[in-house]
Amino acid sequence: MAGNSKRPVNVAILGATGRVGQELLKVLAERKFPVGELKLLASARSKDMTIEYCGKQYPVQEPSAEAFKGVDIVLASAGEAQSKEFAPLAVQAGAVVIDNTNAYRMDPDVPLVVPEVNGDAIKKHKGIIANPNCSTAQLVPVLKVLHELGGLKRVIVSTYQSVSGAGKEAMDELEQQTRAVLNDQDYDAQIFQKQIAFNLIPHIDKFLDNGYTKEEMKVVLESQKILDLPNLPVTCTAVRVPVVISHSEAVTVDLERAVSPAQAREALANSPIIEVWDNPEKNVYPTPLEAAGQDPVYVGRIRRDTSSENGLNLWVVADNLRIGAALNAVRIAEYLVEHKLLKQPVAS
């Protein structure tokens, strides 16, 4: 299989100028991913831009069927509409698309993957592999360990999500609005529905008929799909908080069997992508600021649930731009290369 020799891998990034696109470039470089040709794709708005990668400047191009020729892997994070438009063209051109958007996550023909949780699912791909929503991506590695340990019966999640989940402009809005509030000035909010500076917004993505937001139902449905537990009872309340980077989650799990906090700590610490920070006596527990820029999913505040027989409460924190997006996507790409799962792209 020509696409799986040791030759460099030709990569295209769709949405290269966005916050996740930038993080993708950072993670590819950090992890020394064997990038061959690199194509940086973004909307016409960004043309004439160039972006540096590993010391070299790359022009930003508009995506097109032509642009995907010769590309092995497309890392897509330009938005749902763009993925729907361009992923099929990329697949036609012989690329494998790792899609960061919501476009294909619940498609039964598309594996939805956190490699450490359900990497095997990648082998069944038909050209597109979906990266889960950020709040799901950091949750499922923890749930997987607890399921193996005690059997999951029910999962209740409250999220505390940073503004970077809503993109670059949202990060700017938090900063500028905070300055305005501190200086008693007006600020015309563009991104968030209500003031986010020194406030909370229990509303991420649009509302659905059942009263949940789409973000909340992503946590429910994507967790069930990734864990391959389609009937697992899961509920979620998703809240935007005035934090720049990293999502935090207060997680309550009901288990089939009794699991002590010590057993949970030990099992979680054995995961290659989880770090347990849990020593209340010494004020050791993760916070979003400490998780920002880091790879692990951090877990702390592990304790027996006072409201159920075999329950645990946990506090899960991770960088939403990394494990929640770019890092997970690159790990999927690494899995494709390692397991020789790339296709032979149409020559450019």
Place this chain on the structure above:
Amino acid sequence: MAGNSKRPVNVAILGATGRVGQELLKVLAERKFPVGELKLLASARSKDMTIEYCGKQYPVQEPSAEAFKGVDIVLASAGEAQSKEFAPLAVQAGAVVIDNTNAYRMDPDVPLVVPEVNGDAIKKHKGIIANPNCSTAQLVPVLKVLHELGGLKRVIVSTYQSVSGAGKEAMDELEQQTRAVLNDQDYDAQIFQKQIAFNLIPHIDKFLDNGYTKEEMKVVLESQKILDLPNLPVTCTAVRVPVVISHSEAVTVDLERAVSPAQAREALANSPIIEVWDNPEKNVYPTPLEAAGQDPVYVGRIRRDTSSENGLNLWVVADNLRIGAALNAVRIAEYLVEHKLLKQPVAS
């Protein structure tokens, strides 16, 4: 009963210079509480200060057995140690103490009261009545309504608590630290364990042996006591967020009987102290900024729990300085006056 005639009520505020002390004065004035003599008590640090109330300046005095003579009601919010020292002296002097601290809340001889939930308990007071912790005070009116409607089986709470719950200095720290972060300057934190600006701290009050914080166990134990459901399963994760005023809570309840979101909305809206803000289609849901300075407990995001048969999820927001402290205390005082439950203080 001389103490219950229409004569004005002599009031002392213990901790008059603190954030809750200030709010107490505001609420007493707003509600036209029939204040007769007013004594403002605070530690020696604050002596020589005067504080205005209804256009008149009052000197700040140090608390002492002598100072409580002639006082009908002491509103205490100076801290647990001060309440333990001075509440018994005030009771000896014939005053009724409404205590805002944790000193007596779980004492079986002390009623722990939110008047709209368990006002009757006030009648059994022996001189001290406890005001619940802020995060409990806004939760129990909602739980009471849901219990009457569907029978509570289990309650799971994640809090999003503002810095004003930690006092005036904490509010200053959030503001100054935020300025420092925005200007890339160092800031030496005094109040919080970790940076609170653009961050979250899953640690309020001290850690207990079971891995919970005292704040979390207050929600568990005080809710059980106020609702008179000592075996109700309750759990809580309490998190400090960079918000100035108002606590928010993501609440999941399991009920004995099916209750639709519409039924819950109707019943909650009938409570005199709850306002339902719940119209997702029009982005109507409460946020802490909107609740700040207001009296009601706001409830929104009411929906069927996707993880249980008869469960609901709700979002509960209230001003922690008012319903969570000063307003509830003054409502207890009003109940005492209305039901002629004051004692005859020792003459001053």
